[in-house]
Amino acid sequence: MANKLKQIITPVEVSAVMNFDATDMHWQYQSGASSMAAKQAEGVAGLWNLLSKQRLALLADEVGMGKTYQAMGIMLLLWEAKPDARILVMAPNRTLCDNWEKEFGTFTQKHYRAANNAFTSAEGKEKYAPQIQGRLADLAAAVEKKAHHFYLTTIHSLSGLVPQSEKEDALNAAEAYGASYRQQIKQALGKGGFDLIIIDEAHYFRNRSGSQRAAAAQAFFGDAQDRLGSNVLLLTGTPNHSSPRNIYDIFSYFSDLPKRYAVDDVSALMNDFAIRRLRKMQGREGSHSKYEYRHERASVSNFTDRLDAELFFALYQKQLVVQLDKEKKSGGGRRMLYGYLEGFESTGSTASERDNGGDEEEQIHNDFNQAPDSSLLNRLTRQFNDIYHRFPDHPKYDALVDACVTSDPFEQLQPLHSRKHLVFVRRIPSVREITQRINARYDEMMAKRLMDVWHLPADAREKWRESGWSREIFVDLLSGKSSGEPDLEEHMQEDSAADEPEADNELKLSSKIAELFVTKKTGLRSTDCANVSLRFRRPESLFSLFLEPALDGTTGTYRYHYRKESGERQRDSYGDAARDARWLQTPLAAGIEYTKALPTAWGLMFNELPQPAKEQLIKWLDQPNGMAIIENFANYLRTGYLFASPVMIELYCWFTEFRRKPQKSEVQQRYEHFVEWVTPKLKRSLMQRYFVAAIETFETLCVKIVGQKLDSNQYSWREFTSLNSPGWYASGQSHNRERLIRGFNSPFFPNVLVATSVLQEGVNLHLQCHQVHHYGIAWTPGDNEQRNGRVDRLFGRINTMLKVQGEAEMIINYPYLEGSFDQDQLASFIRHKHSVEEKLDSCEPQDFDSAIDLQEDTQDWQRWLRQPCKEKDKEDPYPARFDQQ
Known part of the structure; x- marks a missing residue:
């Protein structure tokens, strides 16, 4: 990397420029220290040295170790050496771009050491302010203005480049658009292009073909004769996400150097281009690996006392077998992939619930609106409804709700953080149904408080319950009971603006009891609850x-x-x-x-x-x-x-x-x-x-x-x-996820956050939560680890428990339907996940087939669930090097 600094730098030199311990303004790097601050200083030095040597580097630290801050350390070193350097960061989606913007502000204010901070001065804020551009066309136009030095865009911007009129030859069209935007940017920046490109969640580029995104990416990043950037820094906690050749394929988008290596020579590639350290959380008495506090559980659900539901699922499985057999005989031979069947998450969508989010191409694979069994499931559900005038209960729903709502929120038995639960699903219908049921369970307990305080008789309580906790019925029940001050309440109502939740806080999913405290725009505007809230x-x-x-x-x-x-x-x-x-x-x-x-x-x-x-x-x-x-x-x-x-x-x-x-x-x-x-x-x-x-x-x-x-x-x-409900969801169709992230990281609502893959990567959900539920199992062990990594992070609830109590437990729950294909697929996944996890940690070659082996013996499968165990200290697979070329 051409610069004013030495080609080789050390962590001591890094710590002279930036402080990775915000609690100690006098912190300096000490050789041999095992603190996370020391690891991050070593990481910055090691990455700089790799980039100086070969212009390509991979930071593959385990999930939750502060890769973003280390990347920002490289950015600041580059700007110190070359103040006019142009840097591009690509992150999967807008939520992660927003996170980069916030983290950059914090890092330059709290961690950068300079008598005159070039990044926080009025001129510096303008010059280095992150510029978020959602589309490549907007990015290219912004670069042409030459007014800024830090650009952010989404990996998704590489998708959807091709208009409908050119879909017949979509891959070639995507390649042409990618090349066009590269040329436009290079013309503005000059021969070298961006001085540094940072790819966050680089495992998104583990596939070299088969999609418009891959075609556009290859053209956009360019080849050896015309690269988009001079230096590339890749970030991912799961580099060998699903195959030994993932790392080679990721590298090959950005450099020709990996072509000297065999595609599956993971060890050589990691040794020459990468840094990979394992996370150790500091506790009251020493440090802890994740296996010392992770506790995997499998929560069973069944059809006990649910004869109609059992008959429904028996018929569903029988017809599913017939359908799959027909496909096999006709040559279709569809493979059953983990989590691919809708029937083991939900009983079919009862409304149009298409995911219009469109900002994560991975959802094409991960968040299904329709699966092979969708039409079968919907047909059976309609028939069930015609007979029973209701929809069939899914036993897994109740088991999950029981796990997420374990006690009355008004009781003193548990710490508040124990009420926080993160639930991952694969189905859009599931995310909504679970949200509705969580809120319904909370409503029962909150409604009881209101009924008790008004001493309502049993028949009145039942009337209100049967109405679905209706606002109108509540007002009728309280008619004549309220003893407020009408004049005061009247003028407060006149002056108050409506404060009902945003449009996406849909009434049918939200808490009905929480709605009583909201002043409405229309209809029955106010209740006694809303009036007291106004007071x-x-x-x-x-x-x-x-x-x-x-x-x-x-x-x-x-x-x-x-x-x-x-x-x-x-x-x-x-x-x-x-x-x-x-x-x-x-x-x-x-x-x-x-x-x-x-x-x-x-x-x-x-x-x-x-x-x-x-x-x-x-x-x-x-x-x-x-x-x-x-x-x-x-x-x-x-x-x-x-x-x-x-x-x-x-x-x-x-x-x-x-x-x-x-x-x-x-x-x-x-x-x-x-x-x-x-x-x-x-x-x-x-x-x-x-x-x-x-x-x-x-x-x-x-x-x-x-x-x-x-x-x-x-x-x-x-x-x-607008966070009135105890449970809420995030999927591609939900807007303003940022408020959910903030609320979930606070002690306030939501207590239960249900999410598809949109919150699977790069999002911090760790300040309060230490419980994750995989309602719909992940696609691969790498995806599973990314999900767990949303809460298993440094400086979060688990870390706090280790420091204060000396021990912690991270609950990782896998609900399943007993005696069904759902149990078989979970058993297969858990067994294979266990066998590859340590290889994932050390980045050893491993293959994980997402297809389920229906002939596999899954007896005694629960012994493969991880239990907390003290293990010997493991060496970092690929530590940072800063003392030699």
Whole structure:
């Protein structure tokens, strides 16, 4: 790599430029250190040396070891050597591009060491700001402007280049378009093209033929005479994803050097071009490999007490055998691939549920709307519905829901993070059905709280349940029972904008109980639940003060409020006055003194917090911008309380009970009475538990996941207002996945995230979750490892448990249908996965056939499920080298 630096650099030199330990501003690399910061500095040095030598390098560290940060280290070194260098990053989809943008901001602000930071100055932010372009045409046009130096696009941009009119010769057309965009970019950049190309999740290029993407990619990246870039850095945690020749095929897109090697000579290719280290999580007592805490389980479901369902599936399997036999005799010979049959995930789609996402070509293979048995399954489902007037239950659904909802959310038995579950499926219908059932299970428990607080008789409860927790029935049942203040509620409703969820938060899938707390645009706009919610969030209600932070961030109380003219009436404003009191020594307007200083829930709970939580709040306060951090955290906490957690139900029940008591006529007296009445309840409340959990992970969530500065006190956390349901889904047809990623990484909703392959790679879902369910089994062991890697990552929940408790357990669950082909395919997958996992770790040659061997003996298959075991330390297969060429 032509540059001003030495051809060979060392981790010591890297650590002089960047700090990989954000908790220690004085960190420096020490030879022989085993910390992740040391590994990352070694990785940057090793990659730089590989690129300097042969212009191609692969970083194949195990999933969850910070490959993105190491790649950014290379970028900063290159820009130090050549400030005008142009860099292109390709990631699978827009979600991952957004993640790169956030991580780049964090890395340049927190990890780059420079007296004058070229990347955070006004000029540097403009020059090096990531430019995300979703299409190759847009990328080429942006490069032609020559205004920026850091471009991001998606791997999917290589797909879909061919218009419908040219589909007859699609592969040649894709190749032509790829070449055209390469030429356009090279003409703008000059002979060398991009100074550096980084391919994130490079295993997407493990196939050299057979698709428009492969044809377009070969032409776009160019050949030896006309490469798109001068240097290429590849990133993947599963380089030998499914075949020994995967690595050779990936390399051959970007360089002719691999042609000197045999296609299956994995060892030589990795030794000469790659770095591969195994992840070790630091715990309270030493470090831990993944096999020390991973616990695989197979949860069985069957037809006990489900005669009609058993008959349905018996008929389905019988007709499936007939169908497959016909295909075999006719020469079709369709192979049965893992997870390929729809009948073992769902009982057929009852609505049009095509996946229109189109932003991951892998879904063509991985997320099926239609399978060989789809028409058979839909026909039988319609016949079943004609007879029973309902759809057949799938036994696996209930088993999965039981595993994901193990206790009442209002009980104190489990830590909040134990309610987080990540579920992977292969079928679009499954993702929706599971979401609906998860929310229905939560609704039963949340509805019970509401029915109990109103002392509804059994017949009323049953009426409401049979209505599907109808909004209208709930209002009817409460008719005459509410004892609120009509005038106050009326003017709050008049002023309030509708806050119903976004369009994709579909009513038929979402929580019906959560909907009661939403103000609607049309129809029955409000309920008693929504009115109480307004009381605790509208600044003109004194009860909104209850969810404000303490005046001083610890236990401070408030002494005044505002009174403002509004038309012909005067209205009090409490929330605005509280905000001003935190920021100003004197109020913006004439303040009206309270007769007695008023506390908030925050202040009442502060002294009851665990010591680490108190220390964290004080640590924030001690910073120069401390109150801005407190304000940002308070906005996050309040939004989570009111919109994305069962805390709102807890608060509603408290307020409903309180309203039954004799009420004071003056609002301040009522607030004081409420505070006095509720204070004893706070100590063991959900509100306090969420307070503690939110403090624990706020910094990482805010800075690393959301991409906001810790002191962004104007940030509203609006994305949490649409996370009303305990369960939600992400597939190619769901929009705004970013809010789901943020919510799942918080202690707030969603507790259960159901996903297709769109969240299988490159996404961080690890801050709270340590439980993964493979409802639909993965295509290959490499895919399986990518899924697990969403939560099995450094600095997440598992890592925290190891540090605090000295031990952890990552639950990996495989639901299956007993006595069926579903059991056979899972047994085969588990056995073969076990046999190749260690080869995947060490990048040894291995072949995994996605076709199921129907003749295989699968007896005693559960012994191949991984159980936690202490193993001898393994050497890194291909460590970083920085002391020689």
